[in-house]
Amino acid sequence: MIEQRKKRKKIFYVPGMISLVLIPLICMVYFYKTDAFVNKGCIDVWFPSDSLATQKFLSVERKYKVYDFNSSAIAESTKLNNLQLELRKLNRENDTIKGIQIHLGNKMNYEVYVRILDILLIEGMPNYLQYNNDFFVLMIPKPKPKPDKSLKRLKVFVCGSGSLNVGADDWLKEEQEARRKYVLSLFKKYWILFLGYFGLVLINIFALVKFNKNRNYNQK
Structure with a gap:
C-alpha cells in the first residue's frame, strides 16, 4: 500500500523575515541621509595676477x-x-x-x-x-593657414555614420567607467554594512533549516 503523505503547515520564520525586509530599508535610508547616491564634481578655477x-x-x-x-x-x-x-x-x-x-x-x-x-x-x-x-x-583672431599647393588633394570616402559616433562612443565609455568606479567606491566605503546584511541572511537560513529539522524530528 502506498503511504499517503500528511499535509504539513507552512512555516514562516518571523524574525528572519523581519530582518530581511527591514535591514535593506534601513541601509537605503542611511545611504540617502549620508548623500551616498549624490554624484559630486568640481570645476577648475584660475585667478591670474x-x-x-x-x-x-x-x-x-x-x-x-x-x-x-x-x-x-x-x-x-x-x-x-x-x-x-x-x-x-x-x-x-x-x-x-x-x-x-x-x-x-x-x-x-x-x-x-x-x-x-x-x-x-x-x-x-x-x-x-x-x-x-x-x-x-573675447575672441582672438585665428591666423589662416597658407595652402600648400605642392600637396595633392585626397578624396575621402566614408561608409555609414561611424565617424559621427566616435566622440559619442568615447563619451559613453567614459561615463560608464566613471559610474563603475563610483559603485565600487560605495562597496569599499560601506563594506561592513553589506557584510553584516549577508551574514544575517545566512544565519536566518541556517536557523530556519535547523528549526524545520527539529520540528519534523519531534513530530515523528
Whole structure:
C-alpha cells in the first residue's frame, strides 16, 4: 500500500523575515541621509595676477556687452539663457570686434557663479578671464593657414555614420567607467554594512533549516 503523505503547515520564520525586509530599508535610508547616491564634481578655477590680466588680456580693445547678475539662478534664468546664446554666437562667428563682460553683483548666489562657469565650458569659449568681480570673454583672431599647393588633394570616402559616433562612443565609455568606479567606491566605503546584511541572511537560513529539522524530528 502506498503511504499517503500528511499535509504539513507552512512555516514562516518571523524574525528572519523581519530582518530581511527591514535591514535593506534601513541601509537605503542611511545611504540617502549620508548623500551616498549624490554624484559630486568640481570645476577648475584660475585667478591670474593683476599684471597679467591688465597687460595681456584687458589691454585688447573690444566693444563689451555687459550682463549683470545680482540674484538667484531662478530669477536670472532668462538672462543666463541669453548669455549662453550670445556666447555661442560670439564663438561661432569668431567676432574679434565685440566681447562680453559678465558682472557679478554682491547679492548674486553661488549657484549663478557655477552656472556661468558651466556655460563657458559648454560653449567651449577659448578666451575668458575673471578679474575682480567681472568675467571678460573675447575672441582672438585665428591666423589662416597658407595652402600648400605642392600637396595633392585626397578624396575621402566614408561608409555609414561611424565617424559621427566616435566622440559619442568615447563619451559613453567614459561615463560608464566613471559610474563603475563610483559603485565600487560605495562597496569599499560601506563594506561592513553589506557584510553584516549577508551574514544575517545566512544565519536566518541556517536557523530556519535547523528549526524545520527539529520540528519534523519531534513530530515523528
